[in-house]
Amino acid sequence: MFKSIIKSAVVVASLALATSAIAKDKIRVGISPEAYPPFTSLNAKNQWEGFEIDLLAALCKQMDADCKIVSIAWDGLIPALNGKKIDMIFNSMSITDERKKVIDFSDKYYNSPAEIIGTKDAPNVTVVDNPDGKGGKIANPADLKGKTIGVQTATIHADYAAKYFKDATVKVYDTADNHNADLVAGRIDYALLDSVAADDFVKANAAKGIGAKLIVPADPIFGVGAGAGLRKNDTKLKDKINAAIKAVRASGEYDAIAKKYFTFNIYGD
Amino acid sequence: MDQASLFSLLSFGPDGWGMRFVEGLVVTVEVSVAAYCISLVLGLIGAGAKLSNSKVARGVADLYTTLVRALPELLLLLLIYFSGADAIKFILSLISEDFDDFEINPFAAAVAALGFIGGAYMTEVMRGAILSIPNGQIEAAKACGMSRFLILRRVILPQMLRYALPGMGNLWLSATKDSSLISVLGNTQDLLFMGYRASAVTKHYGFFYSVAAILFLAITIISMIVIKMLEARVNRGYR
Amino acid sequence: MDESLALFIEIVPTLLAAVPVTLILTFLSAIIGNTLALPVAVGSLSPHFYLRYPSLFYIFVMRGTPLLAQTYLIYYGLGEFFPGTWVQKSFLWPYLRDGFWYAIFAFSLNTAGYTGEILRGAIMAVPKGEIEAARAFGFSSALIFWRVTLPRAIQICLPTMTGETILLLKATSLASLITVWEVMGTARQIQKVTFRVYEPLIAAGILYILMVFVLTRLMMIVERRINRHRLAPA
Incomplete structure (x- = not known):
């Protein structure tokens, strides 16, 4: 030492x-x-x-x-x-x-695709046509209206949420760990993250009411x-x-x- | 989870976090000691500059202490942490182009940043301590024909310690607590970072952050005892 | 260099928009924390051990552990207890969801510890003669405290409090670590998005220097006002 x-x-x-x-x-x-x-x-x-x-x-x-x-x-x-x-x-x-x-x-x-997960009280999220009219699908922004969704800063998920979820409160976190903790604590309704990491987390926290809400369709933002x-x-x-x-x-x-x-x-x- | 299993998470066995926290404690103490040593050196230089006759030296020292005291520690830490590498790279590039590939030890960079911050506060403590030495003593030493270095070594430094010790003690306590900021850098295995890691993996946030806080408190308690002993020692000729 | 300048111009409005968050964090925590400091200081000087020891212990813990550890403990530690409890159904929940209030809570508790210790020293430093004089006038103990001891103690510790408030302003930069995007956090976010290290930090640094400068001036005015009876008449 x-x-x-x-x-x-x-x-x-x-x-x-x-x-x-x-x-x-x-x-x-x-x-x-x-x-x-x-x-x-x-x-x-x-x-x-x-x-x-x-x-x-x-x-x-x-x-x-x-x-x-x-x-x-x-x-x-x-x-x-x-x-x-x-x-x-x-x-x-x-x-x-x-x-x-x-x-x-x-x-x-x-x-791997992106996924939206949420708390027990948060309803499933549906899919709608991308308003840009190029034929793609996106997670329905109307479902997230007025809700709080957590993303990790400087990720493709943060970019996606910023672009499409204008009526939701997008809460930006330092790490995915932190938004997961806040999801369990009920401070946010949803989180948008990589589906593999999401599955792992959902599995570990199913007893706490955390569940998968939507596999997000592919989008140019996701690369x-x-x-x-x-x-x-x-x-x-x-x-x-x-x-x-x-x-x-x-x-x-x-x-x-x-x-x-x-x-x-x-x-x- | 009941208490028994919570504490088993803190065991020293292969799957417990006990050993990690001991390591974190060691890293925190190491970082604090190293940063404190740098701040002592910078503080002496800074105090000398502030009390010198040179306008330039005074100006630089004033700028240093003013800036550091106005900027958040976290901001300074990040700035120095990132710029340290680039600044050295720049200096080396002036010498030779061979240094294009080099490695910066993150531990050293974090220590340098914390030392730089502590140095500004140390400058003020030491300046105050030097000023508290009666001027007559320095004049007397001069009259005895002592050189400036000898005056520094035999008159100023030994007495200064007595006046500076309370301030230095406080700065040591700050240094141990400020060292927790390096956990934000994400590559220093310090005490708070262990709290972060353990709680993120186990999801027992309250428990593991409490463990980290209690260990910080232990550092504070031991430090306070040592400071009290040191103060008694340097003041032994005065009661 | 031009690129840096362009980036500066681009990010300054974003950072300026975060200045109110930093200032509100600072002032709210200062008001709540300094108010809480009063019972802490008085308690720590109480002749009753059951008031004195908890107060001293509180001061010791707040001063003996890093603010960042306290902040994490309050935000994540408390977050652990809420799921499935009545709290989530209560009217407080919208506030308890927001990192902002945890930051205020953590900074206030911390300030109460630091200011409590300062106030404790100041109360002890109030000249005994003044208190005896008040007693000679037949003031009650409560009246002595409110009209003599406390005002004099505040006057004594005001310069130190100025320093503490500046430290608090700087400490609010830690709020970014629990999702409150004040100036420092905003700068870090810009860093992550632009991949530029220096410009966001330097721009934020300039804002902090300005805020500290203005705050120092404000506190000087307050100090002068409180000490106005001591100044020579103009």
Whole structure:
């Protein structure tokens, strides 16, 4: 303990914060410690677990790389990537145009629809035609009129709610964990989140009256799925990770991992 | 859930959160100690600058303390945390382009930010303490032909401690509590962050945040005892 | 640089819109907290142990634990107890759903602890002679407290209270962590949406400096008014 105190004091005082990371096959992977089961979570043993953790391990083995998970808050992930604190984000980050302005993405490695869940007293949500007339469907805004719906900040779900649920109170949370807690506490009526995370949560909290209300139809806002976030000029890593995703898909390793967590095709079409 | 099973969640076994909280306690103390050391150094420099004859030094020191005292700690923490990396990157890029790839230890960055904040308050404490030393003593030391450094070491510092200790004690207590802000960064395994993690996973928010609060209280109690002992020691020649 | 400037201009109105939230949080918590501080301070000086020890313990806990931990505990801890209880059916529920009132609650309780300690010291610092003089005039104990001890104590601790109010203004930035989007939280939201680190924080910082400046001025006016009898006649 004392060693690390002295070390950090000396390190800071001398401004020698930088240690060059030249070793070649080391990849620092940013994942936020906010529990996001069954994709990523940090258990009481301080071990990472979940679908993405297993998949990451398989990909790194495929790339013959030494991957180290760095825990960074969700909203700090992109700044950390561009600030070179990490080399890759592997945290269910949806590939969106907005994010593509600042970072690059690998190919998708899973795609699951969004879902609305709600409290015992909240009615089911229906589907209507998208008013833009392009033939798409959306969750019926009329059903949510006057209700409070929770979303996580800076997610595709927050964008979706902001665009379509103008008559509802959209409450923005730091983390999905927090809106889930408030849903159980009854402070919000609904939450809009990823369907897989939603199912897990509904299962654990069914006794408290939490239930699924609607699988939200696909929408351009939701993008094409989750990919690994990469720095814009890092084509080397991008090529490697894309090749690795292809390889684990082809070898059946992907499906073996997915089977541990899901009963359906998590990769999408 | 009944009480027995709540406490079993806090066990030290493989599935309990007990050990995590001990680690969190250690990290919180480490961060506080390291940040406090930095704030001591910055406080001494700042107090020296504020009392110096140089207008520039006084101006810089005034700007430092005014800014830090007007800005929320959380804002400063985030600003320094993010800018620390970029500033160092910029400095290194002036030296050479080889430093394009480097790693910042998040622990060090958080410590630097907290130390910077504490330093501003420490500056005021130390300035006040130096001013409380009777001027006649410094003049007497000068008259004895002591060098400026010798005066600092033999006259100012030993006496200053006596005047500064109450303020320094309060700042230490603030440092331990302010360290909880780093939990917001999401990559420091400190005490409050453990409370956050444990409650998010187990959904026992009230219980685990209470555990974190009680451990903070324990730090405060032990600190207060140590401060009392230190105060008695530095004042031993005066009663 | 131009890009930064454009972003500044774009985000300032959004941040300004959050300024009232920060100010209301500050003033409401200050009013409630400082009012609660009075019984805490008086209790801590009471000759009755059953009043003194709880008051001192309260001060100790509020000052001995981080405000952020208190805020989390109040927001999430209380949230745990409400599901399925009468509370959700009561007229209070619309308020209890909103993080804002939890923030006010947490900041008020915390302020009551800090100000309680300051007021306690100030009451002890009131010159004994003034109280004895009042007693000699035949004032009752209650009257002495309300007309002599308390006004003098407030006068004594006012400069410290100014500092405390500024600390409270800064502390309201923690409300963003329980979904109350005041200035700091709004800046963080802008950060997340624009992926820009500095501009939102710096713009928010400038707003805080302005708010602290105005608040300091206001408190100086209050101080001058309370001390007006001590000033030389103009």
